[in-house]
Amino acid sequence: MYTLGIWDGHDSGAALIEGNSVIFAANEERFTKRKLEVHFPIHSINAALKYAGLKPSDVEKVAFTTTELTKTLERAFPYMKENYYQFRRRKQLRPRFENARHNLKYRMTSIGVVPFSTSISKGIVARNLRHMGFAKFKLDVVEHHTAHAAGAAFTSHMKNGAIITLDGVGDGICGSVNILENGEFTRKQSISVRDSIGIFYEQVTNVLGMREMEDEGKIMAMSCYSYPFPFEENKLRDFFIVTGTLIRAKYGPTKQFEMLQRIAWQTPREQFSYMAQQLIENVMAKYVSNVLDRYSMSDVAFAGGVFANVKANMCVRNLEQLRHWYVFPHMGDGGIALGSALYSSYLENGTTDYRFNAYLGNEYTKDETLAVLKKDRSLIFQEESPFDHTSHAAELLGMGNYLLWFQGRMEYGPRALGNRSIVARSDQEEVKDRLNLYVKKREWFQPFAPSVLEDDVGRIVEYDGKGLDKYMTMAYMVKKEMREHAKSVMHIDGSARPQMVGEENLIYMNLIRKVKGRMGNGIVMNTSFNIHGYPIVMEPGDAVGVLKATKSKYLFINGIFVTNRAGVY
Ligand SMILES: [Fe+2]
Structure with missing residues (x-):
């Protein structure tokens, strides 16, 4: 059924x-x-x-x-x-x-x-x-x-564990604790909307002149550009307190907004972002720690928009009593x-375990793709075998090009995961700047992310084995000896948000292997295949549209290599 x-x-x-x-x-x-x-x-x-x-x-x-x-x-x-x-x-x-x-x-x-x-x-x-x-x-x-x-619990493959949700607001609450135990899923507690750290972060985004419910990731990225200071000096430190398994806000949303505006007026925006980020990291780590103790759990799954914050997730992951964690890849309202x-x-x-991966959207045949390409005389294209395709792509990446990369089923969730991606080599700042200036048109402080092989991740980042995070839901510190190779995919603080690629995406895995063979590092820079302000592309026509609008040179699409005669970048 x-x-x-x-x-x-x-x-x-x-x-x-x-x-x-x-x-x-x-x-x-x-x-x-x-x-x-x-x-x-x-x-x-x-x-x-x-x-x-x-x-x-x-x-x-x-x-x-x-x-x-x-x-x-x-x-x-x-x-x-x-x-x-x-x-x-x-x-x-x-x-x-x-x-x-x-x-x-x-x-x-x-x-x-x-x-x-x-x-x-x-x-x-x-x-x-x-x-x-x-x-x-x-x-x-x-x-x-x-x-x-349910999204987190039933795709996590956990038998027993705590399921924690945190978001702005939904049905009058902003968070919940649920327990999955012996096939039973039970709600244990809820957090009142007045105490929402999701709304707090939305309001911080708004106060800094950005779009609430969309640009929160920019606040997280900008916070890394502040000089660090201890929590005791954080002007927002008493906005929330955690007592046992309760989060309490000092002010309701209206008063909180006024107070945030007042403090932001006197604070450089990088430091203000740092204060907000430091506060939610503290609150989340303490709250999750108390929940795990209260319910005697060491495995935990997370969902809700607040868990899109990969740096706060990193603080939670470092909790000693946490043995295994999972973040639902489409953690925001798009996943409900x-x-x-x-x-x-x-x-x-009564089923609590579902087969799931992140490639769940539309796909297009080679014939459908060719029909789109043939409509445009400025494109030169040739069909390639999957083996030649990835070798050819790795060669062009090695020469410093970025490639538009489209294959198979569209990803589910906010991240491009090698089926609707723009890829480049990871060890050059220049290609990152070119992408930011001419293609993505993003703020300079937003980092790009790496794709690495699943069985290679421990060589590249400080990986603790507490959860195989395949879909870019967690930040890790890049190992010191790998930082030279990760210049374009690492944030200023040395962290990165890797995709860990395995057999769920054989062609993309093969591309990373070829890059590793050619350049030695096994890292591909991966950013979403879209232009500024638009969603990630869905169909071949969208892909050709971005190729032409951005004057990009190369598109790899469903086994076809496309060169744009009018391409410049
Ligand atoms: Fe929500």
């Missing part, structure tokens, strides 16, 4: 599972080309059904999540969420009452689920599905943090369509 999971809020999307396998998952942004899309995920649902060869009427079970008051209002009046999307992404002029709007948002989202909001949400989602041709289906509602937690489907399926059949 199939279960379809859907999410129709920030970074909407759909996922399809059958038995104990995740068979498809994607986010709507890739189809609509609007980053972190918020519309009902019609395209993702249709793509999931197409992949499995199903009609809407074949699906008997659908799960969706989050029925709090604001989400229900947005479902009833979709222009509200479109308006907030345009505001948040700076697609409109600064509103006159920006602060009032900001405060209203946090007041509204703190209300949570109210009488009738679940039944109204359910009615609207069912109606949207019926418009798409769904007929006889059971519709399950999954609570927001349960969806986050799958989490909803997994939880609904667990309630039905």
